[in-house]
Amino acid sequence: MDLLEKAVAGERLSQEEIEALFAYPLPELAAAAHERRLAVTDPEIVTYLIDRNINYTNVCTVGCPYCAFWRSKNHPEAYVQSFEEISQRVAELEAVGGKRILLQGGVHPELPLSWYEEMLRYLKRHHPEVRIDAFSPEEILGLERLTGLDAREILARLKDAGLDGMPGAGAEILVDEIRHKAARRRISTADWFRIVDAAQELGLYTLASMVIGFGEGPKERALHLVRIRDQEDRARERYGRGFAAFAMWTLQTKNTAYAGKAPEASAHEYLKTLAVSRLALDNIPNHQASWPTMGFRVAQTALFYGANDFGSTMLEENVVSAAGGYDRTHATVAQIQRLIRAAGFTPAERDVFYNVLKVDVPEPV
């Protein structure tokens, strides 16, 4: 059987086979990925989520050279938002019908675990209907070092205080040779999986992700995908549920010390990797397009390269935009609906677990 036929049939591919897919012409990969997407998710609809990013602090001790967002603790632009400020932003989301925040910061050297617990309790008290997906494995690792507790204990306490999920930010390329060449102090592959596994064991929402453009090649991308797929198998077997979805985007390096140090991934590379990811991740059905890094047009194109979801409104986004992502930090619900319709699909609002909440009625003709 031809490799593409095998992939379209949903058969498990070896790491070498995934790597070999990158050599196929883009149109063939696109056709295979789209066929697979139509087979495993609702072929008529493209989903989206109404949510908001909140970056509670930009203070970070990790100092990744490709990040334009972080500041040292004593930098004049360093900030930590008050509970009231965060709450005000949540209220703005509620005003447009959103029920989920994505709360992320840097690794603050001094904020105690009790600050995070109090912040979560404060938000849940004032916004009981809003789910809070927050922190990355890197932030949890920072809390391990600060408190001496392990990730499971920290996450259990945060969950008790109101945490609903811990998205898997900071995955980038889960191959240490690549990630530590790009950022010496970045969380290791083993720690990333250890902390994600702890979150999954506790029943917290998690998301699998990948960022391309660090100078990695097909071999490292294939290895990353296999590692994500293995974790998904493990989590399903042990805890009954794994990642909610897979999201992939390109590294943005404008305004960073990393600019020019690695070839940034083009739209062609993005679409190719998206298609390969769809074929490689036979156990993760939902794949997101990334309009904040690629722009609306490429994101629409991505709907024919394996993606079945248009991401979220992200009312506020500071990390990608600080590094010169596509010139947008948010999209309105109407914009997202229009873009999905223009691509030939029916837009449908979803929750974080990809349950459809509302299929949007067609516009009058």
Ligand code: SF4
């Ligand atoms: S990417 Fe995250 S961990 Fe790295 S410097 Fe930026 S905020 Fe800190």
